[in-house]
Amino acid sequence: MSRYLRPAVRLASTASRVQVARPAAPTFFKPASVAGLQKRTYADAPSGTKDYTVRDALNEALAEELEANPKVFVMGEEVAQYNGAYKVTKGLLDRFGDKRVIDTPITEMGFTGLAVGAALSGLHPVCEFMTFNFAMQSIDHIVNSAAKTLYMSGGIQPCNITFRGPNGFAAGVAAQHSQDYSAWYGSVPGLKVVSPWSAEDAKGLLKAAIRDPNPVVVLENELMYGQVFPMSEAAQKDDFVIPIGKAKVERAGKDLTIVTMSRCVGQSIVAAEALKKKYGVEVEVLNLRSIKPIDLDAIIASIKKTHRLMTVESGFPAYGVGAEIVALAVEYGFDYLDAPPQRVTGADVPTPYAQGLEEMSFPTEALIENHAAKLLKLI
Amino acid sequence: MKRIARSTQRPSSLLRPLTPSTHQPRLVPIAIQSSKTTTTTTATTQTVPSSRRHASSLSQRPDSSHVMFPGAVKSAFSNSMTFEEPSKYDALPTYRAVDQHGQVVDPSFKPDLSDEEVIKLYHDMLTVSIMDLIMFDAQRQGRLSFYMVSAGEEAVCVGSASALSSEDVVFCQYREQGVFKQRGFTLSDFMNQLFANHKDPGKGRNMPVHYGSKELNIHTISSPLATQLPQASGAAYALKIQRMQNPTVPPRVVAAYFGEGAASEGDFHAALNIAATRGCPAVFICRNNGYAISTPTLEQYRGDGIASRGLGYGIDTIRVDGNDFWAVREVTKRARELALQDGGKPVLIEAMTYRVSHHSTSDDSFAYRAKVEVEDWKRRDNPIGRLRKWMEAKGIWDENKEREARDSIRREILKAFSQAEKEKKPAIRTMFEDVYEELTPEIKAQMKELKEHLDQFPEEYDLGDFDGGKDSLAK
Numbered sequence: 001m002s003r004y005l006r007p008a009v010r011l012a013s014t015a016s017r018v019q020v021a022r023p024a025a026p027t028f029f030k031p032a033s034v035a036g037l038q039k040r041t042y043a044d045a046p047s048g049t050k051d052y053t054v055r056d057a058l059n060e061a062l063a064e065e066l067e068a069n070p071k072v073f074v075m076g077e078e079v080a081q082y083n084g085a086y087k088v089t090k091g092l093l094d095r096f097g098d099k100r101v102i103d104t105p106i107t108e109m110g111f112t113g114l115a116v117g118a119a120l121s122g123l124h125p126v127c128e129f130m131t132f133n134f135a136m137q138s139i140d141h142i143v144n145s146a147a148k149t150l151y152m153s154g155g156i157q158p159c160n161i162t163f164r165g166p167n168g169f170a171a172g173v174a175a176q177h178s179q180d181y182s183a184w185y186g187s188v189p190g191l192k193v194v195s196p197w198s199a200e201d202a203k204g205l206l207k208a209a210i211r212d213p214n215p216v217v218v219l220e221n222e223l224m225y226g227q228v229f230p231m232s233e234a235a236q237k238d239d240f241v242i243p244i245g246k247a248k249v250e251r252a253g254k255d256l257t258i259v260t261m262s263r264c265v266g267q268s269i270v271a272a273e274a275l276k277k278k279y280g281v282e283v284e285v286l287n288l289r290s291i292k293p294i295d296l297d298a299i300i301a302s303i304k305k306t307h308r309l310m311t312v313e314s315g316f317p318a319y320g321v322g323a324e325i326v327a328l329a330v331e332y333g334f335d336y337l338d339a340p341p342q343r344v345t346g347a348d349v350p351t352p353y354a355q356g357l358e359e360m361s362f363p364t365e366a367l368i369e370n371h372a373a374k375l376l377k378l379i
Numbered sequence: 380m381k382r383i384a385r386s387t388q389r390p391s392s393l394l395r396p397l398t399p400s401t402h403q404p405r406l407v408p409i410a411i412q413s414s415k416t417t418t419t420t421t422a423t424t425q426t427v428p429s430s431r432r433h434a435s436s437l438s439q440r441p442d443s444s445h446v447m448f449p450g451a452v453k454s455a456f457s458n459s460m461t462f463e464e465p466s467k468y469d470a471l472p473t474y475r476a477v478d479q480h481g482q483v484v485d486p487s488f489k490p491d492l493s494d495e496e497v498i499k500l501y502h503d504m505l506t507v508s509i510m511d512l513i514m515f516d517a518q519r520q521g522r523l524s525f526y527m528v529s530a531g532e533e534a535v536c537v538g539s540a541s542a543l544s545s546e547d548v549v550f551c552q553y554r555e556q557g558v559f560k561q562r563g564f565t566l567s568d569f570m571n572q573l574f575a576n577h578k579d580p581g582k583g584r585n586m587p588v589h590y591g592s593k594e595l596n597i598h599t600i601s602s603p604l605a606t607q608l609p610q611a612s613g614a615a616y617a618l619k620i621q622r623m624q625n626p627t628v629p630p631r632v633v634a635a636y637f638g639e640g641a642a643s644e645g646d647f648h649a650a651l652n653i654a655a656t657r658g659c660p661a662v663f664i665c666r667n668n669g670y671a672i673s674t675p676t677l678e679q680y681r682g683d684g685i686a687s688r689g690l691g692y693g694i695d696t697i698r699v700d701g702n703d704f705w706a707v708r709e710v711t712k713r714a715r716e717l718a719l720q721d722g723g724k725p726v727l728i729e730a731m732t733y734r735v736s737h738h739s740t741s742d743d744s745f746a747y748r749a750k751v752e753v754e755d756w757k758r759r760d761n762p763i764g765r766l767r768k769w770m771e772a773k774g775i776w777d778e779n780k781e782r783e784a785r786d787s788i789r790r791e792i793l794k795a796f797s798q799a800e801k802e803k804k805p806a807i808r809t810m811f812e813d814v815y816e817e818l819t820p821e822i823k824a825q826m827k828e829l830k831e832h833l834d835q836f837p838e839e840y841d842l843g844d845f846d847g848g849k850d851s852l853a854k
Contacts, residue, residue: 082673082747105679106604106671107643136603137644172524174586176602349814353524354575354583357810 048233055225057199058088058164061206062126064238066096069124072210075102075115076128076165085130086166086225112138112163116145119161119215126210129165132181132219139184146215147190162209167195167219168262168314169362175350178358180315182261185217186291186324192244193291195219197265199229201289204242212244219291221263247295249302253284256372257302259325260312261288264363268312271368279378291321296328303333309341310375314362317345342375344368470683473731475700476709479760481768488705491712492541494775500541500704501770503560504533504763506788510556510566511736513792514573518740522800523573525587529554531702531735534762535666536636537561538707539728542715543634548614549597550607550635553588554666558636562595566792570799577846578802582809604641608650608663611635612725615659619723632718633661634711639729640671642685651692651725660723662714663689666701668734673747689727701730702762705769735761804844806851826852 052060065072078085080093080103093101104111108129115125129135135142146159169178185193192214196202202220209216234240247259251269258268265287272283284302288295303309309329311322322343329341347361373379440447446454476488490497511528518526529536536557543549543562551558559569567578572590575583580591581599591599598614601607615633622628641647642665654661665685669676682688689696695717699710707730714726733756737744744753770776811818811826818826830852833840842848 078673103674103678105643105674106640107645109645110643134603137646172586174584174589174602177586350584352584352810353586354804356804357583 048236049230050233050236051228052199052203052231053226053228054196054199054202054220055086055088057203057229057231058206058220058225059090059092061203061210062089062092063095065126065207065210066092066100068238069210071122071124072126073100073102073118073123074126074128075104075111077104077106077111077130079103079128084128086222088225089128108134108137109141112141113145115161116141116159119146119159120149120157124160124162124210126162126164129163131170131177131222132165132167133177133179135163135165135181142185142191142215142217143188147188150214151190158213159215160213161215162206162212162218163215164206164209164218165220166222166225168221169346169351169358170222172353172355172358174353178351180219180313180346181217182219182291182313183315183320183324185219186294186321190215191292192216193219194244194289195221195262195291196289197224197250197262197287199227199231200235201242201248201287203231203235204240205244205289208241208244211241216244219262224263227266242289245290245293245295247289247298248287249284249298250287251283251285253282253306255281255306256283256308256310256376257286257299257306258283258310258312258368258372259286259288259299259302261291261321262314264312264314264368267363267365268368270365271372274365274369275372275376275378279373279376281376281378283372288321294324294328296332299325299329300333300336303329303336307336307338308375309333309337310344310372311341312344312363312368314346317343317348320345339375342371344371465682465687468683471686471696471698473698473700474706474710475703476705477703477765477769479702479765481765481770481772483769485706488709490705494773497766497770498775500537500561501763501766501776502784502788503537503557504704504766505784506566506792507533507537507556507560508763509785509788510569510792513789513796515736515740517796523587525740526573527553527588527739528736529556531756531761532666532668532732533557534704534707534766535664535701535730535732538704539634539636539664539711539730542708542711544629544631544715545596546629546631547596547715548611548618548631548633549595550611550614550633551590551597551600552604552607552637552641552666553600553602554638555636556588556590558634559590559592559595559597562592562597564590564592564595564597566795567799568592570795571802574799574802575805576799576802577805578799579805582805582813584813605637605644605646605650608635608637608641608646609653611661611663612650612654612657612659615654615661615718615723615725616657619658619660630719631660632715633659634664635661636664636666638671639665639667639669639676639685640674640679642688643671643679648688648692651689651694651727654725655692655694658721658723659725660718661725662711662718663694663725663727664711665727665729666732667729668701668732670734670738670744670748672738672742673744675748684729684731686727686729689729694725694727696727696729698729698731701732702760702765704762704766732762803846806846807842807849808847808851 062074066074074089074092079089080098080101083090089101112127115127118125142163146161149157149159168180182193182195185191192212194205194209194216196205206218209218250265251272253272258272260268265285268285272285275281275283284306286298286302311325313321315321322345326341326343329337344363344367349361351361352358444456446456476483476485478484508530511530514526515528517523532554536555537560540558540561545562549558569590571578572581573587581589586602589600591597611633618631618633622630637647651663667676667685671679684698686696686698697710699706701707710728714728718724718726735753735757767776767781811822830849833849
């Protein structure tokens with residue numbers, strides 16, 4: 001029951017805190033310090049790694065794909081002249097011109113429909129939403145046209161389109177601007193859905209999405225754009241892609257599997273380190289990378305090793321990605337589980353504006369740590 | 380049982396079931412089935428006004444010179460094949476009553492307000508402009524997360540709102556502080572919302588500037604763009620039905636505000652079309668301020684502004700100088716009258732202004748427009764300066780009064796500001812309320828759990844910041 005609402009103990013940290021003013025960048029949203037942990041996972045030529053923000057990685061992916069394929073173009077509100085609302089498309093207009101990088105009027109229905117039409121006619125559009133909340137205005141084009149036309153047309157009309165933009169909650173933008181659409185798009189046959197965490201994820205998955213002949217939804221996260229990650233030498237090359245449908249073990253462990261995605265990957269790694277320090281347990285963190293298709297093999301392989309499962313996501317709890325993972329784990333890995341699988345999710349409430357309530361609406365490192373410790377019967 | 384596809388069910392307590400009425404001449408009986416009926420045999424027969432036009436009644440007469448197709452009943456036949464070119468038509472004119480020097484240019488214009496009333500409305504415009512500056516800076520200091528200013532659009536909002544009745548229903552986009560102020564939203568009301576304290580009617584759940592007021596008949600602002608427009612058509616339709624059922628209710632209209640950027644959304648088109656076809660008494664007021672965040676109008680549309688679209692939908696339309704308080708007021712007054720004619724119909728007003736301010740505190744507009752452009756506009760013409768010139772020419776305003784007014788407004792704003800900042804946060808209980816109309820058993824259980832926890836560890840929590848402390852959780 002109380003898993004839907006954050007445990008009351010968390011009130012302690014918020015209620016007693018003196019809140020003089022809402023800081024422009026609330027401390028709650030400070031990036032998790034995972035850069036150090038990240039480096040370990042890159043065995044190949046650490047000397048060649050370079051620091052990238054997620055924003056730079058996305059920008060590089062777009063530039064490389066625009067360069068490589070004349071059929072690719074980028075379209076969205078303020079993507080050209082203004083360099084993108086979050087500067088992801090910075091410099092692309094200057095480099096590729098206004099036929100490849102296109103500003104649109106404020107009509108999501110209009111430009112999404114246009115992009116889908118262009119894709120159905122053989123081009124490879126990258127359709128940017130200022131946030132995926134705004135894609136609600138045009139979701140019919142994504143779900144009913146982009147996802148289904150290949151099937152409905154008897155296979156004669158492929159739709160090679162990429163929908164991308166920030167997804168999930170940001171800071172202080174309340175209910176109508178703070179939603180996670182992973183479960184929405186993940187439920188639609190015909191769509192592929194990816195959700196990057198690190199700079200490598202962002203670059204490799206976006207490039208894979210653009211090259212994939214199907215409609216792919218790339219769910220980014222606004223709070224991750226400015227975060228810095230080391231990028232391996234291989235990932236800096238223009239032929240780097242990450243296969244859609246493959247998860248990645250970000251941190252190996254033997255006691256508990258945390259399956260997570262997007263920003264929650266970093267939070268889970270921090271929680272895993274804390275659990276190791278406090279209790280000496282080793283938590284495996286599986287970065288899902290791809291929501292649909294989902295890497296069931298990787299999940300089951302990890303459960304076979306750890307025998308315990310917890311999912312961490314920032315979406316709503318009901319009918320969510322976590323629910324899907326738990327269902328799959330129980331269907332295919334029941335005999336390997338030593339404890340009931342658990343979900344850590346966003347709260348079942350329209351995202352409040354008030355900072356204290358907002359903090360309680362989404363998973364934090366402490367909350368992940370706490371729930372994992374309970375699952376492992378450490379507290 | 381079989382349900383008919385479009386059964387006329389009881390929509391809400393607001394609407395009583397339609398009964399045969401004497402003032403509706405065209406009535407056709409149709410069978411409807413009450414939503415509570417469980418068998419088809421008990422279907423009742425009622426009469427509802429028909430709005431259906433039967434195509435068969437429009438059949439072409441032999442040798443007619445006019446088209447009688449059902450889709451265009453007044454079109455003359457032509458033997459020359461001509462495509463209409465929008466560029467061959469003049470742009471629709473922009474009505475002004477007072478020019479930028481404060482001189483009356485419409486000879487038929489007569490101010491219908493007393494000196495005190497004009498000064499009050501000027502005061503509203505000044506208040507909004509000063510509050511905007513203060514709150515923009517407050518956001519920059521990190522005292523609130525977000526703010527939107529409305530510099531350059533004070534006359535559109537205050538002028539149009541002043542011509543509405545307080546009973547009229549208003550839908551805003553997000554830049555209509557002037558409408559709220561004119562209708563009686565106090566400085567404390569603004570500040571309580573901005574600081575999300577316990578006096579905020581939104582209970583701290585909304586972003587700043589998402590004001591709303593039940594008393595003032597203003598729907599709470601919603602973030603997604605243009606959704607207010609079809610909803611405004613619907614609200615206007617409800618008012619129309621209400622009056623059909625009870626003609627003693629005073630006639631009311633809905634006023635819906637939006638920017639020219641929002642008019643690119645599909646909702647705008649849906650709203651105008653349905654309002655026109657259903658005869659909804661709605662006044663659509665477009666603030667065409669030249670920019671939609673960074674997108675200039677040149678890239679927003681190619682036609683003659685927003686006004687030209689009204690004509691396409693068969694809607695009475697006017698374009699007005701949005702910097703001219705008097706023109707906006709006169710136009711809105713007339714639009715309201717028109718909207719109530721013929722049983723109700725929509726009217727479109729396009730008020731031309733210039734967005735002097737940045738889009739919001741998240742925007743730096745000098746990245747996409749020259750600072751000199753903005754400075755030019757400010758100098759050339761602005762709504763506050765223009766009304767001031769008119770008032771000075773009339774001898775009811777001067778430099779001293781201006782200075783006094785500005786000083787006192789500033790003081791009042793800062794007072795409301797610091798008061799609101801000090802107010803308590805909403806009661807803890809509000810954290811559980813309003814996701815659903817009633818508290819669900821799960822939420823009740825969570826509330827109980829929280830109360831027990833707080834009872835058990837009273838030393839652990841400082842609840843003094845919250846309205847009513849933990850008592851709000853009891854029952």
